[in-house]
Amino acid sequence: MTLRLLLCSALALAAAMPAGAEPVFNRIATFATTDNMAEGENRARVTSAEIMTVTPDGMTLIYSDSPLGGIGLIDITDPRAPKPLGNIAMDGEPTTAVVAGRRAFVGVNTSESYADPSGALRTVDLDTKQITASCDLGGQPDSVAMSQDGTMLAIAIENERDEDLNDGGLPQMPAGFVVRLPVTDGEIDCAGKQNIDLTGLADIGAEDPEPEYVAFNSRGDLVVTLQENNHIVVIGADGAVASHFSAGAVDLTDIDTAKDGKLAFTDALSGVAREPDGVAWIDDDHFATANEGDWKGGSRGFTIWNRDGSVVYESGAAFEHALVAIGHYPEGRSGQERRRTRRHRFRHLWRSETAVRGVGTRQRRRRL
Secondary structure, eight states: OOOOOEEEEOOOOEEETTTOOOEEEEEOOOOGGGGGTTSOTTTTTTTOOOOOETTSSSSSEEEETTTTTTTEEEEEETTSEEEEEEEEEEESEEEEEEEEEEEEEEOOOSSSSSSSSOEEEEEEEEETTTTEEEOOOOOOEEEEEETTTSSEEEEOOOOOTTTTTTOOOOOOOOOOEEEEEEEEETTOOGGGEEEETTTOSSSSSSSSOOOOEEETTTTTTTTEEEETTTTTEEEOOTEEEEEEEEOOEEEEEEEEOOOOOOOOOOEEEEEEEEEOOOOOEEEEEEEEOOOOOOSSSSOOSSEEETTTTEEEOOOOTTTHHHHHTTOOOGGSSSSSOOOEEEEEEEEEEEEEEEEEEEEEOOOOOOOO
C-alpha cells in the first residue's frame, strides 16, 4: 500500500442559493486525516478516511480509518474551518459507523485470516470517546445500517474473498450472511441477534454469497447487494428473504478503456456485469445501486430499480461523461481498474430527490 496523504474531502455543502436556482455543491474545506493524530504520534503512518457519517445535530463528522485501526472525529460546527477531535482506536479494522444520539455503532473486522473471519459491532460513547459495548458478529463485517426508527441494526457479514487465492474466484468459504441486531433505549441487544442466510440465491457463487452493502427503507425492509455474486436481495421487516434477482449486465458505448493519458471516449464494452456496491432506497419501492465492480464487472455508473428487480433507469456512461464535464474524470483508471462508483446517498433537497454519489480510488482492505 503506497504511503500518501489522503484528505477527507467529503465536507462539501450546498452553497446558499437564490429561490428557484438549481442545486450546486461547492467544496468549501478539506481536512487532512493526519491532523487527527495526537502530538508526538508518527504522522507518516498510512491513514485513510473511507466511510463517513454525521451526528444528528450535524456538528460532528465521523469516518472509518481502516489503515489506522480507528474512527476519526471532526468538529464541523463551522464547516469552512473543520477542527480535529482525534481518533478512537477500535481494536481491529473499522468498516462502517452509524450514529444514534451520542452513540456510534461501528463494524470492526478482527479476522486472523480470510479462512477464519471474525468481527464485532462496537458501541462508542462520543462524549467520553470510549467503547462501552461490543457484540460478536460471527464473521467479517462490511456495511452497517440503522432502521429509520432506530430500533434495528443490520450488518453485511461479507467474509470477503482472498483476491490472491485461485485468481480471486468464488467460492471461498465461509459464506457471508446478514445480521440483524435489535436496539432498545440506545443499547444493542446482542442476545437478540438474527443471522439471515443468503446461500443458494445467486447464479454466481451461490454457496458463497458476499454481501457488501445494506440499507433500510421506512417500512424496515432491507436491500442487500452481493457484489461479487452480481445479485441483489430484498429482506422483509420480518427478517425473511422477500425477493432476489440478478443485477444483470450493461452494454456500454462512448467510453474510454485505455489508460494512456488521453481522454478518448470512442470505445465500447458489451455484457458488463454491474456488480453493485452501495445501495440506497429512494422510497419504499425503489432503490439505486452504485455499480462499482470488484471481480469480473463494474459497469461504471448507477442503476435505479423497482423492488421487483425491473430497471427504472440505467446511467450507462452518462456518469463518466458528467465527470469529464467538471474536470474530475480519473483517466488513470480507464483500463481494467474502472472508476469506482461506490456509494449512494439520497437527500430531499430543493423539493426534489437528489442522489449524491462518490467516485475515486479505493484501498482494498487486507488482513494478511
